Amino acid sequence: MTLLLVLTSLILISIAVWQLTKILELSKPTGYENDEIANNNDNDIQGKLMFLFLIFIYSLTIFSFFKYGDVILPESASVHGENYDNLLWFSFSVIFFVQTITQALLHYFAFKYRGNKDRKALFFADSNFLEGVWTIIPTISLAGLILYGLYTWVDIMTIEENDEAIVVELYAQQFNWKARYAGDDGVLGDANVRFLQDFGGKNLVGIDPTDKNGDDDIVVQELHLPVDREVVFRIRSQDVLHSAYMPHFRAQMNAVPGMINQFAFIPNITTEEMRLKPEIVEKVRKINKIRYDKSEELVANGEFPLDPYEFDFLLLCNKICGASHYNMQMKIVVESQEDFDEWIGNQLTFKEFVK
Numbered sequence: 348m349t350l351l352l353v354l355t356s357l358i359l360i361s362i363a364v365w366q367l368t369k370i371l372e373l374s375k376p377t378g379y380e381n382d383e384i385a386n387n388n389d390n391d392i393q394g395k396l397m398f399l400f401l402i403f404i405y406s407l408t409i410f411s412f413f414k415y416g417d418v419i420l421p422e423s424a425s426v427h428g429e430n431y432d433n434l435l436w437f438s439f440s441v442i443f444f445v446q447t448i449t450q451a452l453l454h455y456f457a458f459k460y461r462g463n464k465d466r467k468a469l470f471f472a473d474s475n476f477l478e479g480v481w482t483i484i485p486t487i488s489l490a491g492l493i494l495y496g497l498y499t500w501v502d503i504m505t506i507e508e509n510d511e512a513i514v515v516e517l518y519a520q521q522f523n524w525k526a527r528y529a530g531d532d533g534v535l536g537d538a539n540v541r542f543l544q545d546f547g548g549k550n551l552v553g554i555d556p557t558d559k560n561g562d563d564d565i566v567v568q569e570l571h572l573p574v575d576r577e578v579v580f581r582i583r584s585q586d587v588l589h590s591a592y593m594p595h596f597r598a599q600m601n602a603v604p605g606m607i608n609q610f611a612f613i614p615n616i617t618t619e620e621m622r623l624k625p626e627i628v629e630k631v632r633k634i635n636k637i638r639y640d641k642s643e644e645l646v647a648n649g650e651f652p653l654d655p656y657e658f659d660f661l662l663l664c665n666k667i668c669g670a671s672h673y674n675m676q677m678k679i680v681v682e683s684q685e686d687f688d689e690w691i692g693n694q695l696t697f698k699e700f701v702k
């Protein structure tokens with residue numbers, strides 16, 4: 348209601364101002380120069396401002412490169428990630444190159460040919476040559492970019508039949524993730540929201556207790572993956588739209604209530620290896636510097652200091668799904684097959700958990 352009143356008053360005030368300017372306009376003596384029509388002086392200022400703006404946006408771009416160039420994602424930790432990054436950098440380069448040239452021309456010409464009463468524009472009806480140039484060049488470039496993108500997409504999205512692959516279900520709920528491994532039989536048991544209340548709420552992802560395939564399923568809240576082995580994700584949601592986003596593996600797929608989405612990748616760098624990469628060491632150092640400064644402030648106010656940050660792969664939610672969306676995440680540990688076997692051997696199966 349308040350919003351409606353504010354909007355109505357704003358509209359009424361604008362109408363009043365508009366009417367007032369009209370009255371002022373009408374009350375001016377005849378022969379007075381109409382200041383709504385640009386004169387030579389206005390054109391001169393506008394033209395120079397265009398050129399200044401060009402300098403401004405380019406300086407801002409160069410500044411951003413130096414200041415924020417290191418906040419981009421580190422090297423990809425999955426096999427397909429390299430193709431994905433190549434596509435991304437290729438597209439960025441093309442766009443950056445074209446944008447740099449066209450913006451420079453646009454603003455420079457606006458400056459060079461700024462309005463002047465003594466100058467007359469050249470008139471010509473049309474030029475087939477020019478029409479051809481600005482139709483054919485973008486057509487070829489865009490077709491190339493789109494084809495390259497399509498091939499990369501198909502390549503990433505094709506899941507090959509592979510008995511070695513492990514199947515993991517990612518289950519999204521407001522506001523956390525759970526993961527389910529298929530267990531020894533390699534088959535995930537059926538699941539449905541109707542079973543969530545069973546076993547006093549211990550049926551965390553709603554496994555159908557009558558489906559034998561579900562007995563050895565393992566539900567966890569920290570995702571472990573063996574390195575160099577294909578992982579097939581089955582992505583489900585309990586409540587609203589979420590999105591399973593694993594930026595370090597260049598993977599993202601929506602979690603949609605009522606359907607199972609699939610995505611697969613092969614992680615090829617372990618958490619331990621990643622932590623030792625100079626790029627990551629530098630990032631962690633930078634983050635910890637910020638945390639350290641903040642901690643000094645906190646301690647001075649009698650509060651607890653922040654824990655130092657350590658690098659971990661993450662599964663995040665990338666769809667604004669409610670109040671705590673920002674904190675909907677799960678840690679991912681990529682480790683050797685032996686470490687993975689040991690870890691999974693210590694987890695309870697569904698049957699053991701609900702007993």
Ligand SMILES: [Cu+2]
Binds near residue numbers: 588664672
């Ligand atoms: Cu979410």
